[in-house]
Amino acid sequence: MPRPPHSRRASGAAVAAAGLIVMAAAPAAFGDEAVPQMVVGGVEPVSGLRPGDTFDLPVTVANKGTVTARTAWVSYSVTRGLDLVDVPSNCRVQHVRSYDEMPEYWTATCAYDQAVEPGVVLTPEKPLRVEALDRAYHDRLRLRVGYGDAPSDDENGEPSVPGTAPAVKLVEGPAGGAGSAKYVHVPVTTVNTADYRVTGAALSGRAGDTVTMKVRFANAGPAWLLEEGEVPGVHVLIKLPAGTSVVKRDYYCHDKGGTYNCPAHLGMNMPEDAQMEYTFKLRIDKRIAGARGSIALSPERRSFDPDKANDKADITLDVTGGGSAGSTGGSSGGSSGGSTGGSAGGSSSTGGDDSNGGELADTGSSALPLTGVAAAAVAMGAGALLAMRRGRGRNPS
CATH class of the missing domain: 2.60.40 (Immunoglobulin-like)
Known part of the structure; x- marks a missing residue:
């Protein structure tokens, strides 16, 4: 009221x-x-x-x-x-x-x-x-x-x-x-600020293992963002550790020359305290000393976000034992190879090959069309967007 x-x-x-x-x-x-x-x-x-x-x-x-x-x-x-x-x-x-x-x-x-x-x-x-x-x-x-x-x-x-x-x-x-x-x-x-931030992952396993990687993007507030005019859209850029290959990519992420480009929302707005999780299944092909990947925000200028220290995070890989495993179709160094459509928000897709949305990866564009993203949201459900909202707002009823 x-x-x-x-x-x-x-x-x-x-x-x-x-x-x-x-x-x-x-x-x-x-x-x-x-x-x-x-x-x-x-x-x-x-x-x-x-x-x-x-x-x-x-x-x-x-x-x-x-x-x-x-x-x-x-x-x-x-x-x-x-x-x-x-x-x-x-x-x-x-x-x-x-x-x-x-x-x-x-x-x-x-x-x-x-x-x-x-x-x-x-x-x-x-x-x-x-x-x-x-x-x-x-x-x-x-x-x-x-x-x-x-x-x-x-x-x-x-x-x-x-x-x-x-x-x-x-x-x-x-x-x-x-x-x-x-x-x-x-x-x-x-006059207000918002804090866009990313969270990396620490992976471990033996050569030949398939491991699950979950990384996140979040708006820590306090402001919500309506992405239009002076508020540009943002994408999450994921580079996988060397010595790995993709078994299953996140549904919303697409390979752009070895870097996975992922939308940071499923619409034109990012509420405060909302977050999005990206899930990949990676095969550890071989042990490479010091191998690490990264998750980072795309480089658009964001005047509302003064804290740049959390705009990038590491994806580390600890391989126990030595040697290497035979290839299963994916290529090393984190490229997509023969990857299939993965999951959003940790929920797996069924029959998710590149024909189900994967063709967007071949457009050469670094930004996903909003209409395509919205359609994917309908197809996959709302599980990808975890609306953790402080003070979501009054319900007038």
């Missing part, structure tokens, strides 16, 4: 002029029937927030058509780094979990049982308040406006519940404050 407003206001938040995305309003008439033309405005991009800061949304509602709207509604949606605070009882709040490649978000849809005349600019008598949570960094605010019945719940979300603050109505807004679009997307940025 919505919480009382935070006591600290965003006094240091700077409102930027760039970054606002609008979509043109619907035409004033469909065929020969004139209809209201509702537009929303009054909100600009917000930056310079700190976790715990709050800010108000001075939304305006206007009717640029020639016909009176008998009722109106405004919908506010925020991504998971933001919180809708002190929501009025004439609004319904819904939590929508992440699905496909969409990030998790919360929506408050406020209905107003009052007419909006053509040319009139109105605004809620008390603006809705938003709080930047501890996990905030780059977030999105989406505004929509319309007339008639309010939109129904998103079928991918939980049932909506009414707000708990007193109901509000629309009152006369600022002169000249009418917006120009039915939809507005507003970026909201918070």
